[in-house]
Amino acid sequence: MDLDGVRTFVAAADAGQFQEAAATLSVTQQAVSKRIATLERDLGVRLFTRTARGARLTVDGQAFLPHARELLRVAERADASVRPGRRALRVDVMSRRVAPAVVLQDFYRAYPEIALDVVTLSADVDGAVAAVEAGTVDATFHAVRTPARHLPDPIRTARVIDERHELLVGPGHALANARSVTPAQLVGHRIWMPGMERGTEWADYYDALAAAFGLAIDVVGPAFGNEALMAEIADSTQLATLVGERSRYLWPDSWDLRRIPVRGPAPVYPMSIIWRHDNPHPGLGRLREHLHARRADLLPDADIWTPAWLSSR
Template sequence: MDLQQMRYVLAVAETASFTRAAERCHVVQSALSHQVARLEKELGARLFERTSRRVRLTAAGEAFLPAARQALDAAERARAEVAAATGEVRGTLTVGAIPTVTAVDLPAVLRDYRRRYPQVRISLRAGSSDQLVERVREGRLDAAFIGVPPGFRTQGVHDRELAHGRHVAVVAPDHPLAAHREVDLRLLADEVFVDFAEGSAARAQSDQAFAAAGLRREVAFEVSGVELMSRMVRQGLGVALLPASFAAELHGLRSVPITDGPVRVERLVRNRSTPTPAAAAFLALLGADD
């Protein structure tokens, strides 16, 4: 068993195809298939069920995959630690972020990081705050930027507060509320809303604010991203509640302050284990390496 065989298995599992896995690994399919078959023979179990239509993991394959990922991660970290001992930061940095992060200028931070550490491969993954916390806890992300209600509690990760601020009502330019200098939740309760999925951290901030005020509202449209949300608001389909700092960047829409609006806290979360050299350098750049 060697690391390359593990990489091939991982590629097949993630693409559900020997052909696409070979393309990802830059080898001919016959060579990849041969190495997977050799590994299966050594393990005494088939890792994949192969049919003319699909490829999927067997129970043995499901059991093998987590350990294979750990072995590959350990090998990658060993190389990075050796490089760090000689004064060079290299390896992989995987960062997660919600689409509405504003506490840091993430593109600028990643630009500066790449200039300082050109040997590090950087990956950025988007997701909801709940998803990102889970991925950090599992070790699939080195760090993540999330936005949550003030009472949100993270578990199994380190976190620090970066910023907090109120939401504003985001409306179309011709919406009646666009002419208001400010509004309150009671006035907004009569509107139709475009919001994130029920139960998500992004939605909870608004739901909790209305509940605390003893008000009910109608969320007619649930979306997964702010791009679609802003398009629907622009078409007059509803009102959205978004962080003021983020809403200011939306073109063609009006932001109206809310006197008793929801509050969002932006946090940086990271795994509790010792960070890799690449992750440690990123945290140091943010001033979050304590």
């Protein structure tokens, strides 16, 4: 059904005159008459009766009017759902537990008027870049290993979060009472990160971290979820794992897990925001400005360690 015809019908019904409807729509009266005639022909009924005082709805016109209004409302909602600046800014945060989700929530607190659609794509950096390129999401956060010249043409990246690590241990672990630990102090301790898939950005990062400091990072075994992992660590005197300092995890008080900062140097997981340079959504620009303004907090520049592939970009 031609929406211009439906819109013209509603305007004429509200105005009671074709001439006034034409002025409302900024078209000629002849255009109004033509659109109404086409709509009547498509529906197979008369919608208006001409009178000396204007145009009056027929019984069929009265029956059609509420449906016509609903058609226009649906069209408006459909348009708003995809039009940049009117639809919500769609951002992938990988997981709602980790730093990008926390930082994005801070952004929403600062700009509550910007509607957000927070999603978690099941994708590594290559899949996330493809999603941004296709327009599935407006932005995503990942560790980007690929040089900028090898990324798809419309894709842009900017490093915005260096996530420092904390060691997560149970109360019986040898390091449980430490106020902080160095990477050197982790040598000989089993750092358990089961289920990490080889070839992903995460695996590449932890391989580089292990090689740089001589750490034993154990990825053997299936992943049964964060709660199962934390339960195992709580009961163990040997197991530990690494978590981001901004990540959010909850556990029963009885587990008595400890989060211990890793410093001297502090290994950081480097995350970039990824977006299309031709994306006109105004919320995207505000998000990037917000991240830039928080650089001092999100990108510590002293006594940190980053993988060698980061400098090669």
